[in-house]
Amino acid sequence: MLGNAAPYPQPDRPCSGYLLRAGAASVWVDAGPGSLAELLRHTSLSSLDAVWLSHLHLDHIGDLLNAYYALAYGELPAREVPLPVYAPAGLADRLTGFFGSGFTNDVLELRPLSDGHQFELGDLTLLSRSVDHGGPEAYALRASSPGHALVYSGDCTPCPALDALAHDADLLLCEANDPVANPFHHTPQQAADLARRSGTRQLVLTHVGPLLTPAAAVAQAVFDGPTTHAEIGTTFTF
Numbered sequence: 001m002l003g004n005a006a007p008y009p010q011p012d013r014p015c016s017g018y019l020l021r022a023g024a025a026s027v028w029v030d031a032g033p034g035s036l037a038e039l040l041r042h043t044s045l046s047s048l049d050a051v052w053l054s055h056l057h058l059d060h061i062g063d064l065l066n067a068y069y070a071l072a073y074g075e076l077p078a079r080e081v082p083l084p085v086y087a088p089a090g091l092a093d094r095l096t097g098f099f100g101s102g103f104t105n106d107v108l109e110l111r112p113l114s115d116g117h118q119f120e121l122g123d124l125t126l127l128s129r130s131v132d133h134g135g136p137e138a139y140a141l142r143a144s145s146p147g148h149a150l151v152y153s154g155d156c157t158p159c160p161a162l163d164a165l166a167h168d169a170d171l172l173l174c175e176a177n178d179p180v181a182n183p184f185h186h187t188p189q190q191a192a193d194l195a196r197r198s199g200t201r202q203l204v205l206t207h208v209g210p211l212l213t214p215a216a217a218v219a220q221a222v223f224d225g226p227t228t229h230a231e232i233g234t235t236f237t238f
């Protein structure tokens with residue numbers, strides 16, 4: 001767990017970011033502000049196989065800008081091939097808008113997501129489904145290897161695509177926000193309801209906004225399986 005705050009980073013709490021490892025594969029899932037420095041405690045950008053971005057809100061992509069700088073201007077050892085970045089198609093315009101004509105695809109290789117998009121890294125399969133975040137193109141992720149599955153909600157309101165994705169997951173990493181903050185998110189209880197409906201074995205809450213504390217979110221998520229908060233630095237192994 002590299003980051004869990006929303007919609008802006010807090011002291012010792014970067015925004016959404018996760019390092020997913022399965023076999024030899026490693027993927028940086030969401031690149032919220034502050035999450036790159038946490039990622040670098042565990043691995044290097046040169047060692048990553050891919051980046052996967054749920055949607056283009058700043059609190060999920062901000063540190064991709066810093067990753068670009070790191071890769072373009074000096075990470076050692078340098079990558080031998082561009083870093084694949086799976087994200088909504090609008091990312092290219094965002095990066096060009098920020099970096100201007102200096103942006104090139106030499107270090108980041110942008111690969112657009114779509115509903116049902118799937119790719120493999122060794123035994124790891126990453127399946128993306130379109131979810132309802134109130135307008136912006138947004139995806140949830142099911143990452144599976146033989147006998148194991150992790151599902152990440154990204155940001156969204158409860159929707160059938162997320163239910164289908166979450167079926168029988170070992171771990172559901174789900175956002176949980178105060179309903180006053182934004183209707184296009186899960187409340188803690190909605191996250192717990194999804195975990196129960198889908199037969200998830202373990203629920204981890206993340207993206208808890210400033211109107212809730214992580215402890216309150218966990219307390220409000222009534223689910224008969226283990227329920228915890230995505231504390232920075234925690235590793236879940238299954």
Ligand SMILES: [Zn+2]
Binds near residue numbers: 057
């Ligand atoms: Zn969002």
